[in-house]
Amino acid sequence: MRNNKLKDLRTDWKHSRFFFGKNKVIRLALGKAKEDEYRDNLHQVSERLRDQRGLLFTNQSQEEVIEYFNSYSEADYARSGNVSKKSVVLSAGPMEFPHSMEPALRQLGLPTKLEKGIVNLSTDHTVCKEGDVFTPEQTRILKLLGEEMADFRLTLECMWSNDGTFTVIDRKDLLKSQKKLSKTKRNKKEENLAID
Numbered sequence: 452m453r454n455n456k457l458k459d460l461r462t463d464w465k466h467s468r469f470f471f472g473k474n475k476v477i478r479l480a481l482g483k484a485k486e487d488e489y490r491d492n493l494h495q496v497s498e499r500l501r502d503q504r505g506l507l508f509t510n511q512s513q514e515e516v517i518e519y520f521n522s523y524s525e526a527d528y529a530r531s532g533n534v535s536k537k538s539v540v541l542s543a544g545p546m547e548f549p550h551s552m553e554p555a556l557r558q559l560g561l562p563t564k565l566e567k568g569i570v571n572l573s574t575d576h577t578v579c580k581e582g583d584v585f586t587p588e589q590t591r592i593l594k595l596l597g598e599e600m601a602d603f604r605l606t607l608e609c610m611w612s613n614d615g616t617f618t619v620i621d622r623k624d625l626l627k628s629q630k631k632l633s634k635t636k637r638n639k640k641e642e643n644l645a646i647d
Contacts (some may be wrong), residue, residue, distance in 0.1 A: 467509035491615030
């Protein structure tokens, strides 16, 4: 999990609680089966707790929660295994790095030289091409360059209410509503441009 992004989410949702922990312990507390669940249908929530998943406790309405998390997306640095959104090519010449970083840049595979205390790229270098799967070295170079090529978002899996109702959230519906939201945002931007 990206801690700094979660901090921002926690401040936006001060009225609620995010809970991330050991999934086995949480599953045990909620109840692994219908016979040992704490409240009605909580075993269905515990069945879905795996990988990097957590719980959100809130008094907000289901519509508010779905709308917020469908529209929430933050730019982030890519990790190895992610797919490149665009090509990044560095042109030969001086680079905006301190001289002490030159050995580290060379170790990452950049053809650098130190000339009169200035880090220089000796030849043009392609960091990544669109559609490539990132290596750890590429992600470190992109982070040094300040290129954010990933999106941080939280995906809703299911919802449980105090009355015992359990709802699985369909990913297809989420994708449709995300597309609608992005279209309306674009339309609003176009309207604002026309008004200005």
